[in-house]
Amino acid sequence: MKLTLKIWRQNGPSANGSFESHTLDGVSEDSSFLEMLDQLNEQLLGEGKEPVAFDHDCREGICGTCSLTINGHAHGPEDSTTTCQLHMRKFRDGETVTIEPFRANAFPIVRDLIVDRSAFDRIVQSGGFISVRTGSAPDGNAIPISKVDADNAMDAAACIGCGACVASCKNASAMLFTSAKAAHLNLLPQGQAEKDERAINMVKTMDEAGFGNCRNYGECSAACPKDISLDYIAKLNRDHAKAKLKKIFS
Template sequence: MKLTLKVWRQKNREAKGAFETHQIDGISPDMSFLEMFDVLNEKLINEGKEPIAFDHDCREGICGTCSMFINGRPHGPKRGITTCQLHMRSFQDGDTIVVEPWRAGPFPVIKDLVVDRSAFDRIIASGGFVSVNTGNAQDANSIPVAKEDADDAFDAAACIGCGACVAACKNASAMLFVSAKMSQLAHLPQGQPERRRRALAMVAQMDKEGFGNCTNTYACEAECPKLISVSNIALMNREYLGATVKSDE
């Protein structure tokens, strides 16, 4: 395959970035999008140029590290997959592909296609955890969990925190991510002791980071590689309202 790539290049956080155009040839349709970038970077290195910086880790769609806004969509044109699972057969020979980093105030570009997503870490640190007492682990069956709750918690827990929801949202809102993290704990007995505190703290941190407000376009759900449902956002709205009414904080 022969492709034209328009890639965002930016030296560092402060620098002003710009698009750079690359022609690339000999790409196999069975390569992943990241492998195509590997080929391009090898070419750049051989030419003595700076390779394009991009995030990647597991390359099997479960770590949430890879990003890339491809032709106007996070993780490219396919539904329910990350960029590392996107294959070049999803494109036509001769295509021009525009690749940008995630764009959001709270996700500043570090270099080229790499953005700083530590805002997500700070939201988790604010309340996305459960306190566990030390000692022997309880027998699993001593805490009954309804099958429906276990399913809902598991579906929410599938979130890999990649940030595609923020990238897709026209408001750069992080509500799908935050709601998934809140929901997985709100559905389980282990999440109950800190439930109200968690709802208030995570929303406060989310707002403090400067993410936008949700206007229910549901672009996040459509673009989420793990197909997290916006029903989690409705749950978070209920959690937050309930916590406001009931919490002593």
């Protein structure tokens, strides 16, 4: 395959970025999107040029490191797929592919296609945990948890924290991420003790990080490589409202 790649280049967070075009020939249909970029970088090195910096790690769709907007779609046009699991057979020979970083004010660009997603960590630090000391846990089977609840929590916990929800949202809202993190714990009996505080604090941190507001149109869930449901957003809306009301009336 032969491709024209239109790639965003930016030297640093405060530098001005712009698109750069490259032609890449001999791309295998079986290679992944990142392997195609590896190939481009080898070509650039051969020409004495600086390779394109992009984030990637596990390359099997679970670590959530890769973060490209491909032809306007976070992780590319395929559903339920991370960039590293997107294969070149999904593109046409001769196609022009536009590659951009995940764009959001809360995700400043580090270099080229690499963005800083530490805001997600701060959201988790503000409440995405159950406060249990190592060694103080009761037996694993002490609290039965219905399979339905366990499965539901698992669906939420499947979030890989890649940030595609933010990148695909026209408002750069982080509600899908935050709500999945909160719902995972709020759905389990172990998470009940801190449920209210969790909802309030995580939302507060999310707001402070500069994410936009959820408009309920579901682009996040459509772009999510793990198909996280909008239900969790509804649940966080509910949990947050309840927590706030309780606070007012207590």
